[in-house]
Amino acid sequence: MAVLVFGVENMISTAISELIPTPTEVREVQRQGQQEEIPQEISGAQILLEALLREGVDTIFGYPGGAVLHIYNELARNQRLRHILARHEQGAVHMAEGYAKATGRVGIVLVTSGPGATNAVTGIANAFMDSTPLVIITGQVPRKMLGSDAFQEIDTVGITRPCTKYNYLVQNAGELADVVREAFHIASTGRPGPVVIDIPKDVTAERAPLCYSETVNLPGYRPNRRANQQQVEQAVEKIVNARRPILYVGGGVIHANGSDELLQLAKRLHLPVTPTLMGLGCFPSGHPLSLGMLGMHGTYWANMAISESDLILAIGVRFDDRVTGALEKFAPQAQIIHVDIDPSSVSKNVRAHLPVVGDAKSVMQQMLDLIECGNPVATARGSDKSAKKLASWWQQIEEWKEFAPLTYEKSDVEIKPQFLCEELYRLTGGDAIIATDVGQHQMWLAQYYGFNGPRQSITSGGLGTMGFGFPAALGAQLAFPDRQVVAFVGDGGFQMTAQELATAVQYRTNTKIIVMNNNYLGMVRQWQELFYDGNYSAVGMQGTPDFVRLAEAYGAVGLRATKPRELSAVLEHGLSTRGVVVMDIVVSAEENVYPMIPPGAGLKEMVLR
Amino acid sequence: MRRTLAILVENRTGELARIVGLFSARGYNIENLSVAETLDPGISRVTLVTNGDDAMAEQIIKQLEKQIRVLSATDLTVIDHIEREMVLVHVNAEAENARLEVTKLASIFDAKVIDKSEDGVTVEAVAEGHKVDALLRSLQPFGIREVARGRLAIGRLPVSYPQITQITETTESQLKIVVPV
Numbered sequence: 001m002a003v004l005v006f007g008v009e010n011m012i013s014t015a016i017s018e019l020i021p022t023p024t025e026v027r028e029v030q031r032q033g034q035q036e037e038i039p040q041e042i043s044g045a046q047i048l049l050e051a052l053l054r055e056g057v058d059t060i061f062g063y064p065g066g067a068v069l070h071i072y073n074e075l076a077r078n079q080r081l082r083h084i085l086a087r088h089e090q091g092a093v094h095m096a097e098g099y100a101k102a103t104g105r106v107g108i109v110l111v112t113s114g115p116g117a118t119n120a121v122t123g124i125a126n127a128f129m130d131s132t133p134l135v136i137i138t139g140q141v142p143r144k145m146l147g148s149d150a151f152q153e154i155d156t157v158g159i160t161r162p163c164t165k166y167n168y169l170v171q172n173a174g175e176l177a178d179v180v181r182e183a184f185h186i187a188s189t190g191r192p193g194p195v196v197i198d199i200p201k202d203v204t205a206e207r208a209p210l211c212y213s214e215t216v217n218l219p220g221y222r223p224n225r226r227a228n229q230q231q232v233e234q235a236v237e238k239i240v241n242a243r244r245p246i247l248y249v250g251g252g253v254i255h256a257n258g259s260d261e262l263l264q265l266a267k268r269l270h271l272p273v274t275p276t277l278m279g280l281g282c283f284p285s286g287h288p289l290s291l292g293m294l295g296m297h298g299t300y301w302a303n304m305a306i307s308e309s310d311l312i313l314a315i316g317v318r319f320d321d322r323v324t325g326a327l328e329k330f331a332p333q334a335q336i337i338h339v340d341i342d343p344s345s346v347s348k349n350v351r352a353h354l355p356v357v358g359d360a361k362s363v364m365q366q367m368l369d370l371i372e373c374g375n376p377v378a379t380a381r382g383s384d385k386s387a388k389k390l391a392s393w394w395q396q397i398e399e400w401k402e403f404a405p406l407t408y409e410k411s412d413v414e415i416k417p418q419f420l421c422e423e424l425y426r427l428t429g430g431d432a433i434i435a436t437d438v439g440q441h442q443m444w445l446a447q448y449y450g451f452n453g454p455r456q457s458i459t460s461g462g463l464g465t466m467g468f469g470f471p472a473a474l475g476a477q478l479a480f481p482d483r484q485v486v487a488f489v490g491d492g493g494f495q496m497t498a499q500e501l502a503t504a505v506q507y508r509t510n511t512k513i514i515v516m517n518n519n520y521l522g523m524v525r526q527w528q529e530l531f532y533d534g535n536y537s538a539v540g541m542q543g544t545p546d547f548v549r550l551a552e553a554y555g556a557v558g559l560r561a562t563k564p565r566e567l568s569a570v571l572e573h574g575l576s577t578r579g580v581v582v583m584d585i586v587v588s589a590e591e592n593v594y595p596m597i598p599p600g601a602g603l604k605e606m607v608l609r
Numbered sequence: 610m611r612r613t614l615a616i617l618v619e620n621r622t623g624e625l626a627r628i629v630g631l632f633s634a635r636g637y638n639i640e641n642l643s644v645a646e647t648l649d650p651g652i653s654r655v656t657l658v659t660n661g662d663d664a665m666a667e668q669i670i671k672q673l674e675k676q677i678r679v680l681s682a683t684d685l686t687v688i689d690h691i692e693r694e695m696v697l698v699h700v701n702a703e704a705e706n707a708r709l710e711v712t713k714l715a716s717i718f719d720a721k722v723i724d725k726s727e728d729g730v731t732v733e734a735v736a737e738g739h740k741v742d743a744l745l746r747s748l749q750p751f752g753i754r755e756v757a758r759g760r761l762a763i764g765r766l767p768v769s770y771p772q773i774t775q776i777t778e779t780t781e782s783q784l785k786i787v788v789p790v
């Protein structure tokens with residue numbers, strides 16, 4: 001193995017990470033023979049931080065402990081890396097997820113061995129299910145003690161194997177730089193995901209030169225980016241000839257930064273667009289071509305449209321069971337074109353008639369190129385003609401929309417949760433970054449808050465992790481200190497990670513927390529009401545703290561609204577107050593989320609109210 | 610339906626656990642498993658026998674290929690292939706005529722006696738799976754003390770699935786380095 005070596009001691013004192021040469025640059029220097037440096041050895045902990053800086057890292061979310069003491073020792077001396085001390089490792093991972101979702105960059109977590117690692121697992125699994133790029137560094141007991149049931153030893157690579165895209169147990173300090181480089185590559189390319197690097201404590205003390213090998217050893221990893229041109233041609237052919245086409249789009253479009261291409265494609269062919277929960281914001285909600293979210297709590301017209309369609313162009317989605325309803329009743333007349341970067345997603349739940357494996361953005365660009373000058377039918381037919389051709393399909397969709405619009409019973413006695421979401425939308429103009437938790441409030445926000453753009457909606461879709469929303473919002477806020485970031489959480493979920501209020505206050509963030517307080521584990525209560533004859537079991541939240549005083553105890557501002565007439569004033573005041581603000585919004589307790597597809601039913605069997 | 614899969618994977622710690630985990634997580638049983646280095650010591654070949662329908666096989670092959678260190682995964686069941694099972698079996702045979710009989714029986718199955726002790730012999734056979742079953746059935750009356758079986762398979766020439774005999778390395782330029790926005 002060719003090894004490249006360069007002195008680094010002088011660079012560590014420099015404040016600019018870009019000064020660290022890439023292997024190519026080092027080769028250049030070596031070839032010119034201008035520098036014959038004796039390899040300077042630094043500690044594994046220093047190598048780790050330098051390698052992180054080389055990947056452009058600026059923020060680490062973490063929690064210290066015995067196995068990572070050497071790393072924390074270096075971190076305190078390093079001016080170029082900001083460390084955010086969470087109050088629980090789960091919170092640290094969710095923060096990194098919020099950071100990654102809002103920025104599109106890799107989120108970094110640093111935790112200790114044993115309980116540090118196990119506490120992080122929920123977040124890691126969440127990131128795995130929602131394809132969020134993370135690199136999680138976990139401390140481990142020294143190499144000699146591996147397998148001896150040492151203090152705070154746990155088989156971290158074993159535990160995280162099924163919920164990471166890849167993981168490493170680092171064997172020596174010399175390979176650390178390469179491992180970090182590989183980990184970032186794996187986390188951020190193809191279908192993104194979390195990568196764990198487990199580092200024995202003695203490796204972080206071991207001294208070695210900071211060096212990268214010349215080649216990256218990933219022969220089996222080929223993140224497929226460009227799709228087969230013939231398949232794209234066939235797809236365009238099918239789309240332009242369809243009579244009842246629909247675009248079904250998800251998180252993959254956001255990961256690929258493909259929103260512009262999606263907008264162009266939909267406009268050019270006048271296609272109706274329905275996003276999944278993870279796809280919210282990848283297409284502007286207020287756009288006339290948008291049908292709103294589909295699935296279990298999707299709009300009536302989106303679910304009807306996909307059910308009656310003759311062609312589904314599915315991009316960056318995975319036909320989740322919360323979207324399809326009963327599989328045997330899903331879109332019986334439709335030809336399905338499935339565009340996804342992950343071949344194992346295609347035909348997993350629903351058989352695709354035409355699989356297109358590739359990155360969402362580049363596939364849509366290939367389609368646009370063909371439509372403009374490649375497919376004679378499409379090229380000849382401008383967007384006006386496309387609109388005309390689909391006129392009766394659109395008229396049908398309008399009829400569905402008129403038949404069952406999203407509505408709720410208004411009240412001037414109680415604050416309706418839907419009204420809360422509408423007010424939040426009105427006051428933020430659809431421009432806020434909103435991280436939601438899991439439950440009824442999450443569904444209402446998806447229905448009633450019209451996200452204008454991508455990377456604004458941050459939510460736990462795949463794993464459905466209560467406790468996600470608030471720390472994720474905090475992570476997004478730390479990435480964008482000046483943007484309006486809101487955590488929209490339930491009274492149950494907030495209590496799972498409310499301790500991160502301390503983190504929010506410590507780092508002087510402007511995070512706003514809206515607690516939709518129905519004093520119930522609302523989503524579970526709804527299922528018990530509808531499917532268990534109202535036999536409420538363990539869903540009442542007696543003993544909930546006073547959220548206003550809880551906020552104050554942490555040094556944050558607490559506000560409360562209990563009456564509809566108080567709502568807008570509390571929201572306005574809360575959103576515009578600097579610092580951390582908790583708004584306890586007491587809403588009608590037994591409101592249900594509708595429409596709803598009962599478990600086991602097809603998409604057309606919606607319960608409207 | 611019984612499936613025989615051939616998997617080429619980088620020869621590294623933890624990779625076999627990753628492969629096996631894909632099966633256990635889905636509740637699939639592994640009936641037979643063999644792993645060994647290929648000509649390139651950096652690559653291992655895994656032969657794995659499991660049970661499942663076409664949809665299961667398609668999904669598991671995709672999941673295997675998705676693994677970062679897996680170089681290729683092939684369902685040999687659906688292509689022309691050769692499959693052999695090896696068996697080592699200890700059989701009771703104390704009396705001289707019992708030994709003769711076992712030796713004769715073995716030869717019918719192209720098997721041979723490769724070791725003996727005072728009260729038994731060891732038979733070795735390499736054959737198709739059903740023949741191994743038949744051999745074991747006919748040895749049963751003598752009393753079988755211990756059996757070790759293992760299965761290998763390979764596509765019939767000319768082979769239509771991907772051949773990877775050596776690792777090609779990715780260069781730095783092929784690697785996207787994440788830079789700050």
Ligand SMILES: Cc1ncc(C[n+]2csc(CCOP(=O)(O)OP(=O)(O)O)c2C)c(N)n1
Nearest residue numbers: 439440441464466490491492493521522523
């Ligand atoms: C960690 C975790 N435990 C349990 C659940 C199951 N669950 C889903 S929604 C829900 C109720 C959430 O209640 P709350 O946070 O008050 O939100 P609401 O539904 O009332 O809006 C529960 C318990 C979950 N999703 N995550």
Ligand SMILES: [Mg+2]
Nearest residue numbers: 490491520522
């Ligand atoms: Mg609640």
